[in-house]
Amino acid sequence: MLEVQDLHAGYGQVEVLHGLSFSVPKGQVVTLIGSNGAGKTTTMRALSGMIRPRGGTIRLNGRDIAGLDSHAVAREGLAHSPEGRRVFPTLSVEDNLTLGAFPRLTGARPKGDVAADRERAFTLFPRLRERRNQLAGTLSGGEQQMLAMGRALMLRPDILLLDEPSMGLAPKLVEEVFRIIRQLKEERVTMLLVEQFAMAALGVADHAYVLENGRIRFQGPAAQLKSDPAVRAAYLGGH
Ligand code: ATP
Numbered sequence: 141m142l143e144v145q146d147l148h149a150g151y152g153q154v155e156v157l158h159g160l161s162f163s164v165p166k167g168q169v170v171t172l173i174g175s176n177g178a179g180k181t182t183t184m185r186a187l188s189g190m191i192r193p194r195g196g197t198i199r200l201n202g203r204d205i206a207g208l209d210s211h212a213v214a215r216e217g218l219a220h221s222p223e224g225r226r227v228f229p230t231l232s233v234e235d236n237l238t239l240g241a242f243p244r245l246t247g248a249r250p251k252g253d254v255a256a257d258r259e260r261a262f263t264l265f266p267r268l269r270e271r272r273n274q275l276a277g278t279l280s281g282g283e284q285q286m287l288a289m290g291r292a293l294m295l296r297p298d299i300l301l302l303d304e305p306s307m308g309l310a311p312k313l314v315e316e317v318f319r320i321i322r323q324l325k326e327e328r329v330t331m332l333l334v335e336q337f338a339m340a341a342l343g344v345a346d347h348a349y350v351l352e353n354g355r356i357r358f359q360g361p362a363a364q365l366k367s368d369p370a371v372r373a374a375y376l377g378g379h
Contacts, residue, residue, distance in 0.1 A: 229277025
């Protein structure tokens with residue numbers, strides 16, 4: 141499904157990713173863990189075309205998408221729910237969701253039933269249904285986070301990138317987000333997950349990569365990393 145080889149990326153003069161290679165098989169959940177500044181968000185941005193990789197290949201369904209802009213990447217089937225509240229603040233909740241399906245509406249992706257998928261998003265996120273006509277900019281931080289996730293799903297993506305979906309959420313809502321990730325996994329949605337709650341991420345993932353200073357330090361089945369004393373001591377303290 142997604143195959144990343146020797147990915148280099150950074151900002152200005154600074155290279156942050158120094159040659160990452162990893163893959164996300166179809167139907168699986170893969171998590172990237174690592175301390176602050178390791179390069180997790182930069183990896184997500186490079187995959188989704190928010191920043192331009194400086195080297196390497198990113199193959200999605202066999203096609204190299206490295207260097208495509210974010211719209212073109214979405215047309216190839218990759219949806220990104222970015223860190224922070226990246227919704228369209230002056231549009232309603234419902235219109236934000238519909239825009240997530242834009243490549244389907246223009247024929248760049250198979251159309252399917254957009255209205256039914258919007259209803260499904262409201263079923264996954266009942267708080268959004270109650271606020272469907274509210275302007276997205278007036279939602280709480282947590283609600284905006286859920287809207288970003290719902291909007292990404294509206295692409296019917298081949299792979300969903302979730303960057304810190306629980307950021308800024310109250311503990312009850314964090315649980316809710318992980319429940320939704322588990323449900324999506326049962327539906328065989330392929331996901332790449334970055335989470336501050338590394339233990340919870342390892343609990344839901346099939347496979348994990350540990351990033352350190354822009355390089356992959358360890359990788360393995362998530363359950364194995366979760367119980368590895370060295371990994372726990374170095375990366376999972378407190379979570
Ligand atoms: P965190 O868990 O703290 O979000 P992360 O693993 O996601 O960490 P990144 O956000 O990818 O790490 O940051 C990696 C490095 O890139 C850091 O040194 C950071 O300061 C730098 N960086 C991130 N975004 C930018 C930017 N827009 N411009 C310049 N440098 C950046």
